[in-house]
Amino acid sequence: MDALPKSRLLRFVERAMVLARRAVPRFSSRYSRKRFTLRQHVVLLCLKVKKTTTYRDLVDELIEMPRIRDALDLDAIPAPSTLCKAFDRLEMAVWRVLLNASLSDVPMNGVAGIDASGFERAHASTHYTKRTNLTIQQLKTTLLVDTATNTVLDIHVTTTRKHDTQIAPQVVKRNAASIAVLTGDKGYDDQTIRQLAREHDVRPLIKHREFTPLHKAWNARLDTDLYHQRNMNETVNAAIKQKYGAFVRSRIWWKQFRELVIKCIVYNIERFLGD
Template identity: 45%
Template sequence: MSQNAVTGEPAPAVEKGDGGYADWVIVSIHCLREYLNQPYRRLLDILYEMPGISAKLGLSVDQLPDFTTVCTRKQDLKMRIWRVLLRLSVSLHELGDVQAIDATGFKRHQASRHYVLRVGYNFDDIKTTALVDCDTSVIIDIHCSMKQPHDTQVGRQVLTRNLAQLTTITADKSYDWDALRHELRDAGIRPVIKHREFYGLDKAHNARHDENVYHRRSVVEAIFFALKHRFGETLRARTWFGQFRELVLKAAVRNIEQAVKL
């Protein structure tokens, strides 16, 4: 799967000279790190005692990279690779007929005051929006922000780039936007999104919703709880782009774990 996430033909695991370690090897090691929930130093020590796993990476234990190399290369890999990995993990499952979207916050290690001012942090947590399948509990897509964009704007971005995966989408009132509903209907998707009740017509719209379908959005909250219980509530990365990569990787690893359990 890591090989498929990298553009082009998979390179040899390691090449002498400037080639270094192949991108897919670094991606695989990071997946193992999240799965085992270990720091970089400890992870490489574990792999040194597991020659069978190292062989799957095309490496002998003497060829394993230094932990500093693994850490640095993660920042060098483009975000596209991690998103492709997430999509590949979704393809391991057969999605159901109802999907849901919601948001939560993940804590982060405190960065320096200088870095906070330079990048414009204005929110203590990483705002994380997840699109999930209610039948399989698979995380289809994930969006992260260090600020507080409105849920309707984030929801539109996440949903429109995953239209082919959606059948019925359910969400709470924070995603109440008629333009979003129209866009979903035009794509053949049924929106079950509650209206904020300003007028009697809004109450009438809400009364027409299938409550059983609407309340399936609670699956998102259960997945957020499972993610935080499995990997912890605090992200290890200190930079915003590192935190985004970490969250996408956690989602992909969870999807793979769910597929293995089936």
């Protein structure tokens, strides 16, 4: 019988393992039990987000996935609690490094768009919501997107109602070396952002709020072909929500932040594979 072709799921796991080997150490410490590697945990957590499933269901499916287990070098099946504890233990810095690694081998043009969207926190139980006085039902998620490849360069998440102009400077500083043009809608119309971008040799292409005829004239002179590439932000936001859910499953805010970063990593890997 002819060898079966690689499925999209198998190609995803193989690519995720390549990135994990680049960005993640094999074990957390020399005192680790060394039954499973950090890289295996990272890829399995990405696989959980890709399949929008639970820990228990993922482990159950792994039993029937011999080729996926081979790609992961799994000699045993981890328990659901093992993956849950790994998610708690892996810090945000690890996921950010993996997000940067997911952009390797991707040809980018230096034009980036910034925009914000919301992810629901409504999947938390009503009892938990009342006990923690949780009043804000959405996480404000700001994505910096490369408009050539529709990949996520960076993500900022907050539980507060911060204005876009308060979030953008942090994102620009963190990614100034990898972008040449920054596009944004009128929500990012702020002189501080424009000045900061120019200081880092980034061209700000942000529409002005039209309070005076001069603002209208500036908007009329805007490079519309380049500016309209910022629409890719909305495309990416919609694609992530459609594929991996417009909500987070975690109940604690810092876990919710990590979960959204993993969604972006999974999305970037699938973009690289052309899925």
